[in-house]
Amino acid sequence: MNWVGLNTLIKREVGRFFAVYRQTVLPGLITTALYIAIFGFTLEQRISEIQGIPYTMFILPGLIMMNTLTNATSNTASSMLQMKLLQQLPDLLTAPLSGLEIALAYIIGGAVRGMVNGILVLLLGVFLIGMPVNNLFGTLMFIFLVSWAFSSMGLLLGQLAESWDQLAMMQNFFLTPLSFLGGIFYSIKMLPNWAQTLSYINPIYYMINGIRYTVLGVSDSEVEISILMAIVLTIGFTLASILLMQSGKKIKN
Amino acid sequence: MGTPAIDIKGLTKSYGKLKALNGVNISIKKGEFFGLLGPNGAGKTTTINILTGLVFKESGSAKVFGKDTIKDFRYTRSKIGIAAQEFSVDWFFPIEKLLFFQAGYYGIKPKDAKPLVDSLLNRLGLSSKRNSRLRQLSGGMKRRFQIAKALVHDPEILILDEPTAGVDVELRRDLWKYLQDLHSRGKTILLTTHYIEEAELLCENVAIIDNGKILKMGAPKELTRELGEAGITVVLENLNGLNKKDLENYKYTSDKNRLHFSVKDPDEELPKIIRVLSNAGLHIQKIESNKSSLEDVFLNLTGKGINE
Numbered sequence: 001m002n003w004v005g006l007n008t009l010i011k012r013e014v015g016r017f018f019a020v021y022r023q024t025v026l027p028g029l030i031t032t033a034l035y036i037a038i039f040g041f042t043l044e045q046r047i048s049e050i051q052g053i054p055y056t057m058f059i060l061p062g063l064i065m066m067n068t069l070t071n072a073t074s075n076t077a078s079s080m081l082q083m084k085l086l087q088q089l090p091d092l093l094t095a096p097l098s099g100l101e102i103a104l105a106y107i108i109g110g111a112v113r114g115m116v117n118g119i120l121v122l123l124l125g126v127f128l129i130g131m132p133v134n135n136l137f138g139t140l141m142f143i144f145l146v147s148w149a150f151s152s153m154g155l156l157l158g159q160l161a162e163s164w165d166q167l168a169m170m171q172n173f174f175l176t177p178l179s180f181l182g183g184i185f186y187s188i189k190m191l192p193n194w195a196q197t198l199s200y201i202n203p204i205y206y207m208i209n210g211i212r213y214t215v216l217g218v219s220d221s222e223v224e225i226s227i228l229m230a231i232v233l234t235i236g237f238t239l240a241s242i243l244l245m246q247s248g249k250k251i252k253n
Numbered sequence: 254m255g256t257p258a259i260d261i262k263g264l265t266k267s268y269g270k271l272k273a274l275n276g277v278n279i280s281i282k283k284g285e286f287f288g289l290l291g292p293n294g295a296g297k298t299t300t301i302n303i304l305t306g307l308v309f310k311e312s313g314s315a316k317v318f319g320k321d322t323i324k325d326f327r328y329t330r331s332k333i334g335i336a337a338q339e340f341s342v343d344w345f346f347p348i349e350k351l352l353f354f355q356a357g358y359y360g361i362k363p364k365d366a367k368p369l370v371d372s373l374l375n376r377l378g379l380s381s382k383r384n385s386r387l388r389q390l391s392g393g394m395k396r397r398f399q400i401a402k403a404l405v406h407d408p409e410i411l412i413l414d415e416p417t418a419g420v421d422v423e424l425r426r427d428l429w430k431y432l433q434d435l436h437s438r439g440k441t442i443l444l445t446t447h448y449i450e451e452a453e454l455l456c457e458n459v460a461i462i463d464n465g466k467i468l469k470m471g472a473p474k475e476l477t478r479e480l481g482e483a484g485i486t487v488v489l490e491n492l493n494g495l496n497k498k499d500l501e502n503y504k505y506t507s508d509k510n511r512l513h514f515s516v517k518d519p520d521e522e523l524p525k526i527i528r529v530l531s532n533a534g535l536h537i538q539k540i541e542s543n544k545s546s547l548e549d550v551f552l553n554l555t556g557k558g559i560n561e
Contacts, residue, residue, distance in 0.1 A: 002327065008357025012346075019345045086342040091402070094305040094335055095358035096327040253268070253308040 006101045009092070013109025017075055024075070028067040028117045029124060035063060036128050050187050051218040060125040061212040062184030065146060067121045069207065072114025072147045073154035073175060076106050077167050080158025089251055099246030103155060107241065110151025111144070118143040122215075131215065138214035145230040146207050152237035159244055159251060182208045188220050203233055256319040258283045258332075258410055258441040259304065264313035266299055266465075273299045275465040276313070281443060281458075283318075283409070286436045288456035288473075289445040290551070296465040297445035298338065301412050305335050317410065331359055334408035336399040338415045342387055348398055349374065349383035352405050359406035366405065373401040376431070393424045400428070410441045417451060429455060449551075461551060468554045478518050480550040485514040485523055487530065488539040499529050510538075519543075 017024040039047075039056040047055045083089040092102055122139065125131035133139055161167045182204035188196050199205045210226030213219035219226070245251075259281040266274040274296045281287045289297045302308035304315050306326055315322045317329035343351055349370065356366035374380045377397040382390060390398060396416065403411055413432070417425045432455060436442055446452055452459050453473045460470040469476060477483075489510050503526070504515040512530075516522040519542045530537060 002358075002360050004360045004362055005358045008354055011357075012354050016345050086344075087337070087339045088341045088343060090305075090307055090335075090337055091341060091355060092358065093307055094330060094333070095355075096330040096360065097358055098327075248309070252306075253302070 002097055002101055005095065005097045006105050009097070009102065009105035010108050013075070013079060013105060014112050016079060016109070017113045024071065024113060025116060025120065028071060029120055032060075032063050032067065032121045032124055033128070035059065036124070040129060050190075053216055053218060056129055057125070057131050057216065058187075058212075059185050060121075060129070060131055061215045062179075062182070062208045064118050064121045064125070064143065064215075065182075065204070065208045065211050066179045066184055068114045068118035068143050068146050069150040069179065069204070070171070070175060071117040072110045072149075072151040073157070074171065075113040076110035076151050076154035077158035077161065077170075078154075079109065080106060080155055081161050081164065081167055084158075084251060093248075093252065099248070100242055103152075103242040103245040106155050107148060107151045107238065110154055111147040114147025114151055115143055118147065133215050134217045135214045139211060142207070142211045142214055142226075142230060145234050146211075149230065149234040149237050152234070152241040155241040156237065156244055159241075159249070162250070178202050178204045179208075181205075183220060184208055203229055206230070255283060257281055257316075258285070258318060259287075259443060260314075260316040260319070261300065261304070262314045264300065264303060264315060265311045266296075266303065266308065267311060273465050274303075274311075277462070277465065277467055279460055279467065279470070281441060283441055284436075284439050286432075286442045286455055286457045287444070288452040288459040289443065289462055290447065290449070290452045290459050291445075291462035292447055295462045297462060298414055299465075300462075301335070301414055301443065301445060304329075305333055305412065306330060331406065332408055333410045333412055334403035334406060335412045336403040336414065336416055338418060340387075340395045340399065344386065344388070347384045347386060348379065348390070351387070351398075352401060355402050356405045361406055369405060369407060373404055377401050393420055396420055396424070396428070400431075404435075408440075410443065411435060412443045414445050415447070416444065417446070417448065425451075461554060463555050469550070476550045480554065483516055483519045484541075484543040485516060485519055485526060486541040486543075487512045487514070487526065487537060488541075489530070490536040490538060492535070494534050495530075496533060499533055 036056055039059065044055045049055065050058045083092070119140075122133070122143070126133065157167060157170050161170070181199065182202050183199065188199045188205070191199070206221055206226040206229035209219040209221040210223060210230060213223045213226065257280045259279065261277055261279040264274050264277040265272070277296065277300055279289070279300070289300065291297050299308055303310045304317070304322055306322060317332050320328050322329045346354070352370045352373070353363045353366055356370065357363070374383055377400060379394060379397060379401065382394060387395065387398065400413070400416065403413070417428055420428070429451070432442060432444070444451070444455065456473060458470065458472055459476070461468045469480070471479075489512065491510050492507065506513045514522070514526060523540070523542060527537065527540070
């Protein structure tokens with residue numbers, strides 16, 4: 001294992017998104033603050049509590065999850081695509097770094113961004129609306145697993161994509177809809193039966209309800225299933241992204 | 254003879270129907286300055302990309318100091334520094350930081366890389382730009398940065414893919430001087446180029462490549478002697494007193510007061526010709542020599558010019 005190489009690439013990946021924190025860290029915080037302001041001051045008075053939780057607080061764990069997974073995904077996806085398009089990737093591919101080391105460094109970089117964003121939104125909830133955190137360890141664990149899993153997925157997308165357009169399509173047509181339909185803003189018990197059934201095949205539904213359980217103690221899904229799902233996604237995407245990197249598909253001739 | 258620094262045998266590679274490499278064999282000794290000379294699309298970049306791991310080979314073998322470039326990639330890649338033809342772009346970090354990253358990929362910690370990073374920035378005239386981003390550098394500076402990046406882990410082999418493509422004359426000469434300096438300090442250098450002058454000036458040995466095949470390999474001087482033809486034109490006051498017997502060893506034509514000689518090696522033949530003509534009491538007014546070059550060799554081998 002080239003530990004210095006791995007460590008260098010992790011530093012580069014983390015340094016990269018911190019260098020443009022206005023694009024990578026602040027937007028999630030501002031959006032969440034806006035949600036809190038809009039729902040807290042206006043809509044919450046007209047929407048009844050869900051499962052005994054005030055509406056703004058109910059949606060916050062979902063927002064943590066959405067911020068976590070979109071940031072983790074876009075960090076690896078855009079960094080990898082950028083490296084490809086700007087001719088930086090040969091610097092890595094000609095260095096004594098294995099596919100495993102390159103993949104791990106990218107995944108860790110994306111996971112750090114996911115976690116930073118998730119934890120900052122969590123703190124925003126705690127400080128702005130006094131959100132209680134029932135199980136801090138479980139919450140952090142969920143943020144970590146989801147960051148890692150979606151960072152790995154982002155790496156897959158970044159390596160396979162050939163243009164920014166393709167990446168944006170994945171984000172806009174799959175990730176965002178699946179997040180919104182995963183129950184950020186509602187309990188799926190409020191949905192008709194067919195829509196509830198559809199929600200069960202949406203992996204993000206389990207992530208949102210998992211963290212909602214660890215933060216607020218309420219959840220539509222069994223918490224064990226949520227944890228299992230997070231672990232399965234993490235292992236699955238990690239293995240897939242490492243294998244794809246080792247294969248050199250789309251990055252070597 | 255020791256293990257070659259680079260040993261390529263029977264390398265083939267196709268892109269779809271296009272046969273990019275068609276059984277390439279190259280052997281480069283440690284400390285040698287070697288040129289891979291050929292027109293665009295001849296297979297130069299594909300060859301070095303296979304060596305550095307950017308391109309998968311189809312068949313054949315590529316070894317660096319006797320080790321396989323795939324099986325022992327950590328060893329072989331750590332021995333090679335490559336300055337690619339294309340500039341990479343980085344929006345985020347200053348160039349000094351990029352050099353530290355590059356050293357890091359090769360397992361060198363920043364504190365250990367610092368002396369070499371400083372000396373490379375100095376030597377390549379980039380010291381004052383160490384905190385600049387790549388996009389703020391001129392084309393020539395970017396080229397020098399590419400070379401600094403290739404050398405930051407102090408590799409034994411330096412591979413340069415068209416290092417002087419698109420750079421002005423002054424920088425080209427400066428880079429040549431630097432490469433000669435590196436060579437004199439023992440670095441093995443593999444250079445790809447389609448500039449004849451560059452290969453002739455710098456390289457101890459060259460391989461002429463076209464359509465994925467090595468056509469000829471050897472020292473530039475030997476190749477021009479073997480395959481090049483050059484002309485020497487001598488203008489005289491008049492040809493009175495010329496004894497044809499004196500010139501019987503030469504291929505020449507005469508026209509009024511002009512003699513045109515066709516020779517293999519003008520450096521060697523020109524003084525002899527002058528001596529013969531002077532001894533015959535002829536007054537030389539003007540001499541023109543069209544030096545034989547690798548261009549002639551290339552022409553001779555392929556029937557076309559290198560930049561055609």
